[in-house]
């Protein structure tokens with residue numbers, strides 16, 4: 559079946575006694591009550607083996623399992639675990655697959671809270687890390703005997719450089735015990751699937767497009783068969799748990815992923831193309847634009863795009879970012895993205911890079927293009943830009 563059909567049908571409940579609700583019911587439970595100890599043992603064994611059965615609510619209920627099945631299908635993986643946020647999904651991956659003495663290579667464009675997690679928590683607990691440029695031509699030279707993970711994002715946060723996961727995976731698979739982990743939030747498994755390119759784990763902040771309405775925090779990690787047991791065990795050991803209400807909301811949002819993604823992308827391309835022509839804009843960082851150095855890679859590896867990109871303001875209007883974003887009326891000012899609404903966020907990228915030097919570049923503003931009429935968004939941007947000197 560094609561992707562759109564799978565988005566509609568994956569993770570739906572089974573018929574019971576001839577009928578079923580269209581959406582999985584919200585099953586709330588802490589205690590699961592068993593008829594016999596044998597039934598309890600069987601559930602515990604199944605749950606430990608990673609089957610979609612629950613001996614206790616913390617491991618999930620049918621609502622959780624439905625969302626897991628949906629994301630596994632979307633990402634083309636073996637199994638998925640759900641976390642209470644994208645960041646919890648990420649930190650659980652580090653805690654589950656690394657131990658003191660191990661080393662991780664992290665792309666310099668990493669989602670900035672991950673940089674803090676490394677500096678202020680994992681580093682203090684004996685995990686070594688180095689950042690690498692998203693344009694690094696020779697990752698091999700950075701790999702040490704203790705390197706156990708290459709942690710990457712494609713495209714990178716804010717500056718939007720693509721990573722060739724296939725090349726990284728090929729390299730990693732020449733080493734014993736070296737995993738490639740990809741934060742796949744921009745594509746949500748919809749328009750890019752890292753596991754198909756050889757990554758061992760794919761992480762999605764479902765907070766963004768998967769739930770799609772700016773009212774849920776949720777994360778997922780999808781594994782291939784060799785990495786799934788550790789993922790499953792880690793979530794159970796750490797006691798991570800997600801409300802079934804949030805799983806149901808995410809699954810409800812995700813049913814229209816294939817309608818929303820192209821709608822965002824079409825509007826974003828129109829707005830990004832217009833912005834590129836403005837004198838106050840030095841560059842638009844968006845792999846979908848033919849002017850992007852990553853355009854041909856995007857074309858060959860992605861089947862769609864998110865409506866998230868970044869503009870670099872021209873040097874002449876340096877220091878006027880606050881004025882620009884506060885003069886926007888249709889764009890909210892806020893973190894996160896992937897909802898139906900447009901957002902603008904000034905980004906201090908120089909403070910969040912340790913390999914590539916962005917200090918000489920223009921101010922950056924990340925835009926999320928929502929589902930408004932793109933001409934209204936362009937008019938709003940035009941008015942705000944016209945106030946800059």
Ligand SMILES: *Cc1c(COP(=O)(O)O)cnc(C)c1O
Pocket residue numbers: 642643644645646669711715741743744763764765766775776777894
């Ligand atoms: C938002 C985001 C996350 C974290 O998701 P939360 O659910 O907000 O914790 C992780 N990675 C990327 C690339 C993100 O944009």
